[in-house]
Amino acid sequence: VLERGRMMYWPDTLAAPEVPEYMKQIARENGNFAGCTAPLLWEGKGIGTLAAHRFPPRPFTDKEIDLLQTFADQAVIAIQNARLFNETQEALARQTATSDVLQVISESPTDVQPVFDIIAERAAALTDARFCLVTRLDGEQLHLVSLHGVNEAGGTALRAAWPQPVASSTSIAARAIRQRDVVNVADLLALPDDEYAPVFK
16 A cells, blocks of 8 residues: 555455455454555655454445545644654754753853753753763863763762773773764664773773
């Protein structure tokens, strides 16, 4: 349906030649049925389907088929409205976070620590992260300057790993500085040791 961009309808699954074999097997095992599947299209591209099945098989009327397509079109509108709403909410959250950081900067012109702390807090919140670290390069050493979302024991363990020599450290922070780019690790434990060896001794 998504490949063709149009509805598919079969009044009898076992008798319809265009029905995939796996669906016929379902009909053999669970009972024959009639099926009607409408595409969810946005700007000419398929983003999903809406399917209705009747057990036992009974033909859909033209009115029912049109109604199913109408529901599919309404589903697309709902999906896009939700996407736009979420994008608006995300943009507002980013603007609010930026405003919060700027406010702290203006209130602490000679003390950078509150700025690091609010950056860690807002970054964790915006990315739905469990915790957040802020590091700072001081010459050849990389220092942990703020830590958000970690309990006291975890904070003590993390701080014990810093400072680190940026040239030889295997930490993600050091890699990001050396590469001058974002380092996005989906699964830390899946990295080979030569890419990320333990820094905790």
